[in-house]
Amino acid sequence: MTALGALMSRDIRIALRVGGGALIGVLFFLTVVVLMPFAVGPDLALLTRLGPAILWLGALLASLLTLDRLFMADHDDGSLDLIVMSRTPLELACAAKALAHWLAAGLPLVIATPVLGLLLNLDAVSTAAVALTLLAGTPALTFTGMIGAALAVTLHRGGLLLAVLVLPLSIPVLIFGVAASQAAITGLSFGAPFSILCALSLVSFVIGPFAAAASLRHGLD
Amino acid sequence: MRLSGRGVRCVRGGREVFSGLDFDAAAGEALAVVGANGTGKTSLLRMIAGLLTIAAGSIGLEGGDSELTLAEQAHYLGHRDALKPALSVIENLAFWRDFLGGAAFDARQSLAAVGLDHAVHLPAAYLSAGQRRRLSIARLLALRRPIWLLDEPTNALDVAGQSMFARLMADHLSRGGLIVAATHAPLGVPARELRIGGAA
Numbered sequence: 001m002t003a004l005g006a007l008m009s010r011d012i013r014i015a016l017r018v019g020g021g022a023l024i025g026v027l028f029f030l031t032v033v034v035l036m037p038f039a040v041g042p043d044l045a046l047l048t049r050l051g052p053a054i055l056w057l058g059a060l061l062a063s064l065l066t067l068d069r070l071f072m073a074d075h076d077d078g079s080l081d082l083i084v085m086s087r088t089p090l091e092l093a094c095a096a097k098a099l100a101h102w103l104a105a106g107l108p109l110v111i112a113t114p115v116l117g118l119l120l121n122l123d124a125v126s127t128a129a130v131a132l133t134l135l136a137g138t139p140a141l142t143f144t145g146m147i148g149a150a151l152a153v154t155l156h157r158g159g160l161l162l163a164v165l166v167l168p169l170s171i172p173v174l175i176f177g178v179a180a181s182q183a184a185i186t187g188l189s190f191g192a193p194f195s196i197l198c199a200l201s202l203v204s205f206v207i208g209p210f211a212a213a214a215s216l217r218h219g220l221d
Numbered sequence: 222m223r224l225s226g227r228g229v230r231c232v233r234g235g236r237e238v239f240s241g242l243d244f245d246a247a248a249g250e251a252l253a254v255v256g257a258n259g260t261g262k263t264s265l266l267r268m269i270a271g272l273l274t275i276a277a278g279s280i281g282l283e284g285g286d287s288e289l290t291l292a293e294q295a296h297y298l299g300h301r302d303a304l305k306p307a308l309s310v311i312e313n314l315a316f317w318r319d320f321l322g323g324a325a326f327d328a329r330q331s332l333a334a335v336g337l338d339h340a341v342h343l344p345a346a347y348l349s350a351g352q353r354r355r356l357s358i359a360r361l362l363a364l365r366r367p368i369w370l371l372d373e374p375t376n377a378l379d380v381a382g383q384s385m386f387a388r389l390m391a392d393h394l395s396r397g398g399l400i401v402a403a404t405h406a407p408l409g410v411p412a413r414e415l416r417i418g419g420a421a
Contacts, residue, residue: 002319002322003319003320003321003322005319006315006316006319006320007316007320010305010308010312010316010320013307013308013312014305014307014308017307017308018307020307073305076301077301077302077303077304077305078299078300078301078302078303079303079305081267081270081272081297081299081301081303082297082303082317082321083320084271084272084292085270085271085272085292085293085295085297086293086320086321086322087289087293087321087322087323088320088322220272220273221272221273221274
């Protein structure tokens with residue numbers, strides 16, 4: 001347990017320091033969402049209707065942007081060799097790294113959502129619904145994205161490959177995330193799509209670490 | 222404790238690097254793996270560390286801790302130093318000590334032993350190549366493990382650093398440790414030579 005705690009606190013510390021990835025994702029999210037009203041035009045009704053989808057797309061792209069660093073940095077400086085050799089099962093180490101990544105790069109997106117909701121003319125209920133779906137859904141993006149990050153770890157400039165690998169896996173999360181937010185806004189049943197979104201997250205917690213650990217072991221050889 | 226390999230074969234990228242390699246090392250012994258560039262010295266160390274698959278033959282440890290695998294009882298000091306530039310010297314060392322687990326020692330004392338105690342809070346980004354190597358060596362001291370796998374350990378070390386490291390290796394051997402080192406330069410401790418790939 002101390003080993004996993006040490007790994008998580010190290011990753012969070014690196015992400016928050018100069019040159020870490022934590023702020024990049026939030027800034028990108030901010031940029032995408034702020035630009036959107038300028039592109040769509042001053043039609044407030046249209047913005048309200050598109051709001052949840054814009055926020056979800058922004059969050060998805062922002063989380064992709066920082067995912068390639070998840071294992072790449074450790075691979076490049078040789079830390080990954082020591083992590084593989086350690087007494088901690090690699091699956092647990094992967095899960096701890098993904099959790100640390102989500103805390104440093106995913107959670108800030110959820111926290112930034114209420115501010116950005118204002119720009120998209122979303123009322124309090126809609127903003128809360130989007131923030132709640134992002135809170136339930138972004139861990140799934142990180143844990144499925146981890147599989148792509150592990151597969152691309154030995155490739156330099158694997159960022160684009162990562163996006164191609166991971167985007168199809170994140171489509172269900174996107175669909176049910178936006179569906180749950182829209183349901184809350186239009187007054188339809190929020191429970192069903194939200195439950196499926198939570199289920200997707202739980203499935204990714206189980207599959208992600210095992211798939212990532214398997215591809216890391218294979219990739220080192 | 223005895224580390225031995227029988228008929229070890231190494232294949233990298235579909236090409237055979239070496240085959241039929243036998244070696245033995247007992248507790249308190251150092252094994253110097255020598256050979257020309259590309260003969261598979263690093264690959265052998267990585268196979269002992271469990272990072273590469275052994276194409277044929279076997280590598281085993283007798284008389285170690287039966288609860289742990291060979292890799293879990295070994296320190297691997299590779300070409301890449303596993304240091305994070307954003308973290309300070311002490312943070313880097315304390316992380317590996319806490320993460321790798323086992324009988325741990327005071328991080329500051331380990332830093333003093335490698336002559337880095339004046340730079341405890343300096344970010345690792347500002348260290349020179351030799352200092353980075355010294356910090357990697359401190360990891361071997363902060364956590365006691367019986368087997369040291371060293372890949373050209375004295376690279377980038379100055380003369381004083383090399384004699385310091387020779388002393389640390391001698392200490393380790395006298396405590397019943399075991400060293401397998403890939404090297405081009407003399408190790409600085411009495412070592413048996415294991416030559417791979419014919420005359421260099």
